[in-house]
Amino acid sequence: MNAEQWAVLEAEFGTDRILRDHRLAPYTTFKIGGPADGYFEARSADELARALRLVSAHEIPHFVLGLGANILVGDRGFRGLVIRNAATARSISDDGILTVESGAIVWPDLIEFAVESGFSGIEHYAGIPSTVGGALWQNLHFLAPAPARERTMFIDEVVLDARLMHPDGSITNRDRDYFDFGYDQSILHHSGDIVLSARFQLEPGSKDRMRRIIRENLAWRAERHPPLDTEPSAGSIFQKIEGIGAGRLIDQCGMKGTRIGGIEITHRHANIMINRGNGTAADVRAMIDRVVETVERETGYRLKPEIAFVGEF
Ligand SMILES: Cc1cc2nc3c(=O)[nH]c(=O)nc-3n(C[C@H](O)[C@H](O)[C@H](O)COP(=O)(O)OP(=O)(O)OC[C@H]3O[C@@H](n4cnc5c(N)ncnc54)[C@H](O)[C@@H]3O)c2cc1C
Incomplete structure (x- = not known):
């Protein structure tokens, strides 16, 4: 500058x-x-x-x-x-409209606030690290509650609208359709718009049921994902490919436990790399290259990263 x-x-x-x-x-x-x-x-x-x-x-x-x-x-x-x-102001109306600034943290802050207010719709995302802005950028998603778990739920299902700042400096309110939400996708990937605040339409819900969903989802994640506080990660590194989980393909190639510098493919989930304490971005990039080459050679599928690369490498 x-x-x-x-x-x-x-x-x-x-x-x-x-x-x-x-x-x-x-x-x-x-x-x-x-x-x-x-x-x-x-x-x-x-x-x-x-x-x-x-x-x-x-x-x-x-x-x-x-x-x-x-x-x-x-x-x-x-x-x-x-x-x-770090803009986190929030409020909820009697008819369940949650209005929130885009830096609010989804879990635990917003979910606890909604549950304590008796409104359901976002409790499924317990345990996922995200601000509201990040959640809209990526269309945050997770499996529907147990025992079904037969479908993926997406945050866009409860989005009403959002206040956006556009690249030309203008501010408008845009409803859910504007976002063109998909799997790991929204218009925010291409438009340069920044979410200032958003509104979600929640429904009255039983606190006991919501608390059960939160407990079950946290337990489900704890079994399959490395704990963030001791094993830092960026969650899943690669996108699904033709409906097949990237983790399954990486696992088929026997790559769990592979280490480059301070970065390791965790034994818990082949699509997650953990930082052993001294990991660098160069290590992560080298590991990504190795995984892409190995999976393509062994299975014919070419994996694509789902994380964004920021700054200079
Ligand atoms: C352990 C772990 C588990 C995870 N599990 C899941 C999961 O189950 N489901 C799932 O969907 N994701 C999961 N993820 C991924 C991650 O939680 C989501 O992608 C989340 O939405 C990222 O939000 P963030 O606030 O951290 O965004 P960041 O990583 O800070 O930013 C991501 C992108 O969003 C943009 N962005 C941020 N704020 C705004 C804004 N206000 N307006 C416009 N653009 C903005 C940034 O510029 C950047 O391009 C997981 C990640 C981890 C580390």
Whole structure:
């Protein structure tokens, strides 16, 4: 960033809020990533909008970061401003409309809030690390409650609309259709829109039933996924391919336990790589290349990563 770009950011938010050369690893679930030139934490949707207006008006390269649960940040970090979204205000109306700023954390914060208010619709996503913005970007999904588990539920099923900032700086409300939601997909992947806040239509629900779903889903995940606090990861690395789970293909190739540097394919789930403490983005990229080559050679399928790559590698 040049001197003028630093000056406008610091004039708007103060020098103490625009951090320079700030390491990103702690803000990702993989605990990997070099420094951002500039780092700003937006504490409200209004601050988020103001920061986005400035970066757009002054052509400052930027990235909006949620919980960092679906990205790999390069070892050389990010040239420009990382705006971490910590805008979390929320409310729920008597008829179950949950209005929330886009940095709100889905689990546990929002789910607990909805359950305690007696409204159902998002409890299925217990245990998944995500902000509301990230959830809309990716169309957060999980298996329907036990015993059925015969279908995948998607967050878009309860989305009413969202307040978006578009790349030209305008703000509009857009309903669910605008998002063109699909599996791991939404218009946000291509449009450059940033979600400022969103509304979800929830239904009255029994607290006992919701608590049971949460317990069962957390137990289901605990059996199959490495614990994030001791085995940092970015969740699933590769997309499903023609309806076949990438984990199944990687497992068929006997790759569980494979290690490159500080990165290991966990024994619990072949589509998840864990950071053994000193893992780097270069290790992750090398492991991705090795998996793609091996799976293609052994099965004929070419896997594609589902995580986003951010910054310089
Ligand atoms: C252990 C683990 C388990 C997981 N399990 C699941 C699962 O079961 N189901 C599932 O669907 N996913 C799962 N994931 C993936 C991850 O939880 C989701 O993709 C989540 O939605 C990411 O949200 P985030 O806030 O961390 O986004 P980030 O990773 O911070 O960002 C992801 C993308 O969203 C964009 N973005 C963030 N905020 C906004 C905004 N306000 N407006 C526009 N774009 C924005 C970012 O710029 C970036 O491009 C898992 C991940 C982990 C680590």
